[in-house]
Amino acid sequence: MSLLGIQGERETGMDVRQGNVMAVQAISNIVKTSLGPQGLDKMLVDDIGDVTITNDGATILKLLQVDHPASKVLVELAQIQDREVGDGTTTVVILASELLKRGNQLIQNKIHPTTVISGYRYALKKAVQHIKEHLIIKKDNLDKELLKKVATTSLSSKLIGPESEFFSDIIVNAMLGVKTTSVDGSIKYPVKNVNIEKIHGKSITESRLVDGYSIRAMRGAQGMPLTVKNAKIACLDMTLGKFRLQPGVSVLINNPENLEKVRQREMDITKERCEKLIKAGANVILCTKGIDEFAIKYFVEANCIAVRRVEKSDLKRIANASGAKIIISFADEDGEEKIDSSLLGECEEVSEEAVSDYEFIFFKKCKKTTAQTILLRGANEFMLDEVERSIHDALCAVKRVLESNSLVVGGGCVEVSTSIFLEYAARTLGSREQLAVSEFAEALNVIPKQLAINAAKDATDLLTKLRYVHDKAQSPQTTPEEAEKLKNTGLDLLNGKIKNNFNAGVFEPAMSKIKSLKFATEAAITILRIDDLIRIEPEKQQNQPGRGGGQPMMMPGM
Numbered sequence: 001m002s003l004l005g006i007q008g009e010r011e012t013g014m015d016v017r018q019g020n021v022m023a024v025q026a027i028s029n030i031v032k033t034s035l036g037p038q039g040l041d042k043m044l045v046d047d048i049g050d051v052t053i054t055n056d057g058a059t060i061l062k063l064l065q066v067d068h069p070a071s072k073v074l075v076e077l078a079q080i081q082d083r084e085v086g087d088g089t090t091t092v093v094i095l096a097s098e099l100l101k102r103g104n105q106l107i108q109n110k111i112h113p114t115t116v117i118s119g120y121r122y123a124l125k126k127a128v129q130h131i132k133e134h135l136i137i138k139k140d141n142l143d144k145e146l147l148k149k150v151a152t153t154s155l156s157s158k159l160i161g162p163e164s165e166f167f168s169d170i171i172v173n174a175m176l177g178v179k180t181t182s183v184d185g186s187i188k189y190p191v192k193n194v195n196i197e198k199i200h201g202k203s204i205t206e207s208r209l210v211d212g213y214s215i216r217a218m219r220g221a222q223g224m225p226l227t228v229k230n231a232k233i234a235c236l237d238m239t240l241g242k243f244r245l246q247p248g249v250s251v252l253i254n255n256p257e258n259l260e261k262v263r264q265r266e267m268d269i270t271k272e273r274c275e276k277l278i279k280a281g282a283n284v285i286l287c288t289k290g291i292d293e294f295a296i297k298y299f300v301e302a303n304c305i306a307v308r309r310v311e312k313s314d315l316k317r318i319a320n321a322s323g324a325k326i327i328i329s330f331a332d333e334d335g336e337e338k339i340d341s342s343l344l345g346e347c348e349e350v351s352e353e354a355v356s357d358y359e360f361i362f363f364k365k366c367k368k369t370t371a372q373t374i375l376l377r378g379a380n381e382f383m384l385d386e387v388e389r390s391i392h393d394a395l396c397a398v399k400r401v402l403e404s405n406s407l408v409v410g411g412g413c414v415e416v417s418t419s420i421f422l423e424y425a426a427r428t429l430g431s432r433e434q435l436a437v438s439e440f441a442e443a444l445n446v447i448p449k450q451l452a453i454n455a456a457k458d459a460t461d462l463l464t465k466l467r468y469v470h471d472k473a474q475s476p477q478t479t480p481e482e483a484e485k486l487k488n489t490g491l492d493l494l495n496g497k498i499k500n501n502f503n504a505g506v507f508e509p510a511m512s513k514i515k516s517l518k519f520a521t522e523a524a525i526t527i528l529r530i531d532d533l534i535r536i537e538p539e540k541q542q543n544q545p546g547r548g549g550g551q552p553m554m555m556p557g558m
């Protein structure tokens with residue numbers, strides 16, 4: 001028991017900082033080698049033996065069993081980058097850990113944490129300003145080629161990097177296909193409207209894009225049509241089976257003849273419901289529960305497609321996309337059973353198609369929002385899962401560019417340019433914050449350095465060359481035309497050289513860079529501010545009944 005009178009242990013000052021930095025460093029060391037186009041993958045096995053092979057920073061951290069509280073901040077950091085941007089999760093973790101390491105060194109050299117923190121905040125503000133003023137490329141009309149390059153850059157670091165040309169086409173078409181205008185007039189590209197279906201077999205290059213939403217399901221009977229044009233969709237979250245009385249309700253029958261009548265009535269209620277649906281104009285009926293065989297018969301006769309046991313999440317999405325309302329009961333306020341055609345959704349075509357061993361129902365050109373489906377093919381499950389994650393990253397990258405119309409040049413260009421700028425900016429400060437700003441500038445170099453190391457190239461050599469070019473670009477003696485050309489220089493990781501990455505087409509969403517800088521700084525500051533760690537021990541279970549377990553608290557001096 002400590003002096004505080006609590007069960008547990010307490011670490012303070014330098015010890016706790018050192019511990020935090022070590023824990024964070026350990027996390028960053030894991031993801032480090034997966035950065036960039038030449039980065040490697042990780043294989044993670046969980047406690048029940050499930051294997052995940054991935055290159056995605058957020059996924060790696062999510063699957064790690066992290067105990068240290070400071071490491072948890074980093075895991076959280078990767079998740080927030082994943083949620084808000086979708087890509088750049090490895091970058092943000094590496095950057096945060098480097099900022100933390102350097103901040104801790106400053107504190108060891110007797111610079112007060114508050115000074116380091118305010119220096120970092122200043123540096124962040126200046127860095128974002130520099131990126132917005134000098135490095136962002138604004139494009140009002142984004143052409144397809146440019147968007148494809150953004151997708152390719154995001155995909156290049158993944159398993160499907162070699163096929164990035166093929167997939168970037170699918171990704172850009174999918175994103176352009178889900179364009180929606182919201183009520184306030186802003187244009188949005190919701191990634192969730194792109195449905196990814198993973199199907200075993202064939203090679204990944206046989207993946208394809210289908211215009212519309214799809215679910216893995218079959219028509220209720222072979223007699224139903226394979227395709228229905230001008231579909232009116234009814235989304236039912238209830239059963240279309242034989243009507244049953246509520247549990248607890250009993251009916252007493254005296255005459256055996258009446259028993260048959262009751263049975264008939266039970267069937268008739270469902271029959272009437274089916275007829276009401278058909279009369280309201282529905283020709284596609286989706287049901288989250290079962291549909292009895294006799295009910296299926298009515299739909300076959302009316303040339304409708306009826307599908308049983310549709311996943312509820314799928315039903316919601318289809319209802320959203322087609323403008324349907326989910327029906328949970330046929331009864332209206334007065335208890336009358338009726339169905340109105342306004343409850344039905346619409347889409348141009350509903351059809352069943354077989355892909356590999358599975359049947360899919362496609363909903364093309366829905367009335368309300370557009371949806372797209374990517375049918376992914378692949379040899380094994382690990383690969384399909386990783387391809388799905390990579391495609392998600394690239395979809396997010398394209399979305400950010402489409403929504404903000406702004407991008408930056410990748411391959412270490414932004415980091416080095418900002419680092420040089422901050423070094424100049426640091427010198428204009430007459431206070432101790434200067435040291436923190438310089439360290440911030442130095443920390444940014446970790447990204448190009450790691451990119452070069454992962455590509456098995458001479459990192460020091462490449463970094464010095466890159467810094468020389470960017471220094472020249474920002475020097476007052478350089479003419480604006482020349483500076484314009486030089487400022488887009490980044491790494492060419494295939495050949496181990498530096499080159500103009502604007503011409504090479506290495507583009508990333510500007511938002512990804514700015515947000516990763518912001519999130520990484522915030523995370524580093526959160527951890528640097530900690531100078532006390534109090535770990536409460538779990539209460540020991542006492543065997544005496546009625547005492548509620550736990551030890552009585554003892555105050556110092558008692």
Ligand SMILES: Nc1ncnc2c1ncn2[C@@H]1O[C@H](COP(=O)(O)OP(=O)(O)OP(=O)(O)O)[C@@H](O)[C@H]1O
Nearest residue numbers: 035036055056057087088089090091156157410411
């Ligand atoms: N062709 C390329 N040449 C040089 N650098 C590249 C190229 N393609 C991508 N990069 C760089 O690779 C980095 C992105 O790598 P990666 O996709 O592995 O990490 P991330 O996006 O931070 O994390 P994650 O994708 O795991 O969420 C960026 O800094 C980007 O500039």
Ligand SMILES: [Mg+2]
Nearest residue numbers: 087088154393
């Ligand atoms: Mg990436």
